[in-house]
Amino acid sequence: MRGDWDAVIAGAGPAGSTTAMLLARAGARVLLLDRARFPRDKPCSEYLSPQTTSVLARLGDGVLEEVAAAAPARLNGMQIVAPSGVAATGRFLTFSYALPRTRFDLILRRAAERAGAEVREGIKVEELVSDGERISGVIATRMGAGSREQYRAPVVVGADGLHSIVARRLGLVRHSYPRRVAFTAHVSDARDVIDMGEMHVGDTGAYVGLGPIGDGLTTVALVVPARHAAAHRGVDHFFDALAHFPRLAGRFDRRRLVRGLLATGPFAQWSHRPVAPEGGALLVGDAADFFDPFTGQGIYSALRGAELAAATLIGDKPLAAYARARRREFTGKWLLERLIAIGIGWPALAERAIRRLARRPELADLFVRATGNTIPARRALSPAVLARVLL
Numbered sequence: 001m002r003g004d005w006d007a008v009i010a011g012a013g014p015a016g017s018t019t020a021m022l023l024a025r026a027g028a029r030v031l032l033l034d035r036a037r038f039p040r041d042k043p044c045s046e047y048l049s050p051q052t053t054s055v056l057a058r059l060g061d062g063v064l065e066e067v068a069a070a071a072p073a074r075l076n077g078m079q080i081v082a083p084s085g086v087a088a089t090g091r092f093l094t095f096s097y098a099l100p101r102t103r104f105d106l107i108l109r110r111a112a113e114r115a116g117a118e119v120r121e122g123i124k125v126e127e128l129v130s131d132g133e134r135i136s137g138v139i140a141t142r143m144g145a146g147s148r149e150q151y152r153a154p155v156v157v158g159a160d161g162l163h164s165i166v167a168r169r170l171g172l173v174r175h176s177y178p179r180r181v182a183f184t185a186h187v188s189d190a191r192d193v194i195d196m197g198e199m200h201v202g203d204t205g206a207y208v209g210l211g212p213i214g215d216g217l218t219t220v221a222l223v224v225p226a227r228h229a230a231a232h233r234g235v236d237h238f239f240d241a242l243a244h245f246p247r248l249a250g251r252f253d254r255r256r257l258v259r260g261l262l263a264t265g266p267f268a269q270w271s272h273r274p275v276a277p278e279g280g281a282l283l284v285g286d287a288a289d290f291f292d293p294f295t296g297q298g299i300y301s302a303l304r305g306a307e308l309a310a311a312t313l314i315g316d317k318p319l320a321a322y323a324r325a326r327r328r329e330f331t332g333k334w335l336l337e338r339l340i341a342i343g344i345g346w347p348a349l350a351e352r353a354i355r356r357l358a359r360r361p362e363l364a365d366l367f368v369r370a371t372g373n374t375i376p377a378r379r380a381l382s383p384a385v386l387a388r389v390l391l
């Protein structure tokens with residue numbers, strides 16, 4: 001065995017912590033590095049799609065119980081609002097949790113540590129090391145101190161999120177349309193918040209996702225085309241933009257902003273394969289592919305991807321098996337997400353589809369359950385269903 005570790009993981013978000021937890025439980029010596037210090041915040045709408053609950057239950061070690069005890073909100077479905085204000089409601093089969101990422105990510109990171117992974121915070125991965133062609137470790141900088149260290153392992157896992165340095169160093173990053181950026185906020189005492197997530201589609205390619213996350217807080221994400229990003233910077237612009245959505249006007253008091261705005265993007269970034277062609281490295285979570293936040297599938301995909309990565313590594317299978325497992329697992333979700341992400345950029349199309357869903361609650365349920373991962377995405381993608389929604 002080469003190096004001090006069996007696996008070095010860059011990024012201790014949901015994807016990295018879960019991969020670390022599963023590998024460490026199987027007896028691997030795992031080093032989990034993150035440039036941040038936890039608890040750390042993350043721009044997100046903070047909703048765990050319903051199927052995430054099953055993954056958390058599978059992780060065991062009280063992880064699901066800790067999430068349930070962290071006083072999260074429970075969501076029973078999604079309300080999708082058209083540019084005109086017409087609303088469709090889709091109900092989940094079971095409720096889903098929603099809670100601040102500061103709490104959720106810390107629960108997973110601690111569980112990785114309990115499982116035996118060594119966690120080091122304030123360490124930023126910057127370069128990959130290779131033996132010949134094959135990746136064999138990382139070079140990282142200790143934040144603040146500036147000193148660089150090398151960590152060697154037969155496997156490097158890139159779980160370092162949307163702008164993954166591991167994916168970039170492997171030359172795997174691709175971009176696609178539509179490029180969007182997001183501004184997220186926590187607001188207290190928002191009016192008319194219900195036990196559902198809300199997605200409001202605007203008439204300029206922008207949308208807003210919001211929902212309760214417990215303790216009287218509402219998480220609000222404004223997502224705009226990247227070319228409009230500069231016009232939306234700052235708290236006043238953020239609240240002014242919300243007021244342009246017909247069902248959001250008057251619901252927020254900007255003095256009740258309880259956390260500064262967090263910005264992130266542009267999205268629509270993915271890796272054209274989730275494994276290093278030369279071997280020795282693989283990608284999980286947003287580092288592998290970033291789902292448009294509209295469908296709220298990112299955390300589920302991070303956790304499920306971590307399960308697939310760990311199964312490949314523990315079973316000592318070739319990394320190509322991981323790539324195949326991801327394709328089997330995620331192809332339907334990718335298609336559904338692409339379809340929705342592109343559709344939002346066409347307000348007239350979005351208006352028509354949401355009006356149809358409002359008139360046919362069974363179709364709204366179908367779409368909301370497919371994006372919530374409780375039914376296969378292909379059921380929402382069947383030509384008969386798409387025709388009923390779009391034609």
Ligand SMILES: Cc1cc2nc3c(=O)[nH]c(=O)nc-3n(C[C@H](O)[C@H](O)[C@H](O)COP(=O)(O)OP(=O)(O)OC[C@H]3O[C@@H](n4cnc5c(N)ncnc54)[C@H](O)[C@@H]3O)c2cc1C
Pocket residue numbers: 010011012013014015016033034035036040042043044045046047048049123124125126159160161162164165182183184221223264284285286287291293296297298299300302
């Ligand atoms: C506006 C918005 C709303 C969203 N809403 C939802 C939602 O409601 N539900 C949902 O399921 N998903 C949502 N998502 C997606 C979700 O946030 C991500 O899919 C999820 O966080 C992916 O987890 P991850 O572990 O791959 O990456 P992250 O959570 O981004 O974690 C990556 C970690 O890597 C660390 N890191 C980065 N670079 C380095 C480096 N060089 N060295 C060391 N460490 C590094 C970071 O500090 C971070 O801790 C949303 C995303 C956005 C942008």
